[in-house]
Amino acid sequence: MDDKTRNREQGRVTFGKETPSTQRETRPATGNGFEANRPTIISLLYLASFVTGITGLVGIVLAHVWKGEAHDAWMTSHYTYLIRTFWIGFAASIIAALLSIVLIGMLLFPVIAIWFGVRSVVSMMKAQRREPIPDPETLLF
Numbered sequence: 001m002d003d004k005t006r007n008r009e010q011g012r013v014t015f016g017k018e019t020p021s022t023q024r025e026t027r028p029a030t031g032n033g034f035e036a037n038r039p040t041i042i043s044l045l046y047l048a049s050f051v052t053g054i055t056g057l058v059g060i061v062l063a064h065v066w067k068g069e070a071h072d073a074w075m076t077s078h079y080t081y082l083i084r085t086f087w088i089g090f091a092a093s094i095i096a097a098l099l100s101i102v103l104i105g106m107l108l109f110p111v112i113a114i115w116f117g118v119r120s121v122v123s124m125m126k127a128q129r130r131e132p133i134p135d136p137e138t139l140l141f
Helices: 003-009 038-052 055-067 073-102 104-128
Strands: none
Touching (some): 038 104
């Protein structure tokens, strides 16, 4: 197996041509460090949208683009889970905005925010361990 194939299978990102003396070791998936894999990046963008308001849109675009590319099997469930998280949260927010006319929608916004945040954290934690989401089609966690 050549170095490029091995790096791709181990989730390493390399830029330019590396010789054995310049190759950096990456930590295994069971290490204690933080791994910035693609589902983790999307989850962080979703969480950052609580502060910025716009990074969630960047996250959903990346999720759709990266889902169409070749990736490890465990990532497939994360992309499905994160895409559903965004679109269900978006639809629920629209419904809550419409229901705000009768004041019940104001109670729904915090519930939607907590649901969105918990799902993002669940995905990020499982992505750090390179575990698939058990049921990416679920509405809960």
